[in-house]
Amino acid sequence: xxxxxREVFPYVVFAGALLVVPAIFTxxxxxxxxxxxxxxxxxxxxxxxxxxxxxxxxxxxxxxxxFGIGAFSSAxxxxxxxxxxxxxxxxxxxxxxxxxxxxGLGIFRVSGHYLALATIAFGLMLGYIARQLDITGGASGIFxxxxxxxxxxxxxxxxxxxxxxxxxxxxxxxxxxxLLRSLFGRSLLALGNxxxxxxxxGINTAKHKRTTFVIAAVLAALAGSLQAHWITFVDYHTLDxxxxxxxxIMASVGGVATVWGAPVGAxxxxxxxxxxxxxxxxxxxxxxxxFEIVVxxxxxxxxxxxxxxxxxxSLQRRRSxxxxxxxxxxxxxx
Amino acid sequence: MLVYQVTGIINFAQGEFxxxxxxxxAILREGGMPGLLAATVAIxxxxxxxxxxxRLCLAPARQATEIRLIILTIGAAITIQGxxxxxxxxxxxxxxxFSSGPPISIGGAVILTxxxxxxxxxxxxxxxxxxxxxxxxxxxxxxxxxxxxxxxxSVGISxxxxxxxxxxxxxxxxxxxxVVLAPLQAPDAGIGIALGLKGFTAAVIGGLHSPAGAxxxxxxxxxxxxxxxxxxxxxxKDAVTFGILFLVLLLRPQGLLRSVQEARV
Numbered sequence: 001x002x003x004x005x006r007e008v009f010p011y012v013v014f015a016g017a018l019l020v021v022p023a024i025f026t027x028x029x030x031x032x033x034x035x036x037x038x039x040x041x042x043x044x045x046x047x048x049x050x051x052x053x054x055x056x057x058x059x060x061x062x063x064x065x066x067f068g069i070g071a072f073s074s075a076x077x078x079x080x081x082x083x084x085x086x087x088x089x090x091x092x093x094x095x096x097x098x099x100x101x102x103x104g105l106g107i108f109r110v111s112g113h114y115l116a117l118a119t120i121a122f123g124l125m126l127g128y129i130a131r132q133l134d135i136t137g138g139a140s141g142i143f144x145x146x147x148x149x150x151x152x153x154x155x156x157x158x159x160x161x162x163x164x165x166x167x168x169x170x171x172x173x174x175x176x177x178x179l180l181r182s183l184f185g186r187s188l189l190a191l192g193n194x195x196x197x198x199x200x201x202g203i204n205t206a207k208h209k210r211t212t213f214v215i216a217a218v219l220a221a222l223a224g225s226l227q228a229h230w231i232t233f234v235d236y237h238t239l240d241x242x243x244x245x246x247x248x249i250m251a252s253v254g255g256v257a258t259v260w261g262a263p264v265g266a267x268x269x270x271x272x273x274x275x276x277x278x279x280x281x282x283x284x285x286x287x288x289x290x291f292e293i294v295v296x297x298x299x300x301x302x303x304x305x306x307x308x309x310x311x312x313x314s315l316q317r318r319r320s321x322x323x324x325x326x327x328x329x330x331x332x333x334x
Numbered sequence: 335m336l337v338y339q340v341t342g343i344i345n346f347a348q349g350e351f352x353x354x355x356x357x358x359x360a361i362l363r364e365g366g367m368p369g370l371l372a373a374t375v376a377i378x379x380x381x382x383x384x385x386x387x388x389r390l391c392l393a394p395a396r397q398a399t400e401i402r403l404i405i406l407t408i409g410a411a412i413t414i415q416g417x418x419x420x421x422x423x424x425x426x427x428x429x430x431x432f433s434s435g436p437p438i439s440i441g442g443a444v445i446l447t448x449x450x451x452x453x454x455x456x457x458x459x460x461x462x463x464x465x466x467x468x469x470x471x472x473x474x475x476x477x478x479x480x481x482x483x484x485x486x487x488s489v490g491i492s493x494x495x496x497x498x499x500x501x502x503x504x505x506x507x508x509x510x511x512x513v514v515l516a517p518l519q520a521p522d523a524g525i526g527i528a529l530g531l532k533g534f535t536a537a538v539i540g541g542l543h544s545p546a547g548a549x550x551x552x553x554x555x556x557x558x559x560x561x562x563x564x565x566x567x568x569x570x571k572d573a574v575t576f577g578i579l580f581l582v583l584l585l586r587p588q589g590l591l592r593s594v595q596e597a598r599v
Contacts, residue, residue: 059401061408106584112400114583117534121580124531128573241527245408252405280420294416300409304402305394 011174014263018166022159033158035274037230040165043266044172045223046250047259048216051176054256055185056212057192058111062119063220063247065126068239069096070221071228075142076135078229085148089225096221097214104210120241127239141235148229161230168226169263172219177259179215188212220247242293249296253303255310264312272299345501346404347387347411348508349530350418354380355509356521357418360427363516377509383414384505388498415526426522448517455514459507466503476500535579 018040025031045067052058073092077083083091107118130136137143148155148164155161179185190198191205199205228234237243246269254265273292280291307314358376363369387410392403467473478486479496487493512521519525558578 053401057401059404110583113404116404118580118583120531121535121576121583124576125573125580128570128576132570132573245412248405248408291416291419293412294420297409297411297413297416301391301406301413304406304409305391308402 010260011170014173014260015170017263018170021166022162031271031274033162035270037158037162037165039263039266039270040162040169041223041226041230042247042250042270043263044165044169044226045220045247046254046266047169047172047176047262048219049247049251050254050256050259050262051180051188052212052216053251054258054261055180055188055192056209057195058108058209058212059116059248060119060213060216061116061241061244061248062121062123063216064239064241064243065119065123066096066100066217066220067224067227067243067247068126068130068236069099069217070224071234071238072130072136072142072224073221074225074228075137075145075234078146079142079144080135085146085229086150089148089222089229092225093218093221096217096224100214100217101210104213108206108209108213120244123239123244124241127236127241130239131236137235141233141237143233145228145232145234147232148226155229165226165230168222172222173259173263176215176219180259184208184211246296249300251310253299253310255307255313257309257313261310261312265310268311269296269299272296345504346407346530347414348504348533349528350411350414350526351380351384351505351508352512352515352529352533353418353521353526354383354414354505355512356516356519356525357422357427357512358509359513360516360521361422364427373513376513377506380505380509380512381502384501384503384508385498387414387505388501392497392501393494411526411530418526422522427516448514452514452518455510459510463507472499532575535575 021036022033025033025036045063048066049060049063052060070089070092073095074085074088077088077091078085081088103122107115107122110118148161155164180188187198187203188208190201191203191208195205224238227238250265250269251261252265253269254261254263272295276292276295303310355376358379359372362372362375367375387407391406391410465473467477475486475491476496476499478489478491479493483493486496515521558574
């Protein structure tokens, strides 16, 4: 019984937090429901990177590529192919997974800095191509992407879309968390800690890295599709390097040692940048462009220097020091 | 690149050093400061920035994993860019060319005089760097740290001081590049990332371990880009650059990675 409570408890807290968001966000400054939707979408994309970085120990600064593949698949298939949004969304995830698989065949021959550069190059390349092709709308993008609808229920308002995105996020977190506690997850953890040790104990490291890359890509594509259907517009900015960096920052700030890092990171980073957007222009008259990245950068530096485990990781660690649970194993990785 | 050699860290903030140098120079020139003084101030400020980045961001995390160090330099890069946006906004700034006069024609090709300054500065920087790294005590100490940190420490070289020096030197080189480029391309606060990535591409293609390699890599990118412009619409230029980077990393990692793997064994 106690075991069951311990198993279910985090999910209950998480579901509760997701459910009270609308009540809070409509009442405090800086926050609106659209901020909440953005947080939920980015948390889904970040979740993939948590698995890739925290468990398999691989970096990717090209997650926007898969986010963009999802977004553009949704946009193109619904506006030009006449498919329903749900089918387009699934197609985008499949396509992103396929692309990630093929790229993963080659990209994990390198690691560390080279992997970081290779993923950046891949993302930038897709971004520049999307800016040129007619099918992706070139520089102007694709307008009029239909809203998501399940049966007769269409998710048009920010509030209804939030519930949809939050539900999807919840499902993804549950799935990923269970996956990470399986044999596969433990193998990944071994891989992230020491590749040599992992492969000498019979773990197919190349295959595991690739699978993880595919998982991260599919989650990013899911987030991208959701965003496309929510703002009903997609252009090449969806593939921007800045988005890849944002996802990386959210993962690092939240902490990559646990799945909870993704929602925590997305919440903190977006909340901070929202606050910065509202307050900084009053202080600095010359301000311009996407200046809120200064907040991303500082949050990232501070967290990395003072909370190497990320915010969620640090909280979890404090808790488990009191009562060791099965999760202590998960915290070995950084 | 220099930073990579000494500290084993690819510095994603390098492009921001170029931006700081270029933007600082252009703003000071617009303010009416004489060229030489403006260049000195801009370069000096950037070197200070490099020192701050190393001391505040990287030195405290000396023991961190490679991934964390990468992310730290990214954090530093976007913090610098963000601060520049907060303080200077997005407006481009203009600097006059170093020497006035009509474009020179060499063998039928017409070249702006500023390009000669760029070539001159590049050549000078490469030679000076080579001289520093191979002929001076400090430069040799720096290379020793790059080869083997523990051994360098045991003969009395401080890796931490060398890493600090390397960052300052990298900032100086980056900002010199920025200063000579400023009259050609009006700098704004957002140019750092693109410049930095182009620089990496050059360095990776040319080989991360020799200063001359970066120059060769840079030139070959320029050539391929202009060749590609003949076959494809010009908008694909950047896609081609990063496509090449991607392919080089994928197909020839063993060639490029050789010394890295040696270090690991």
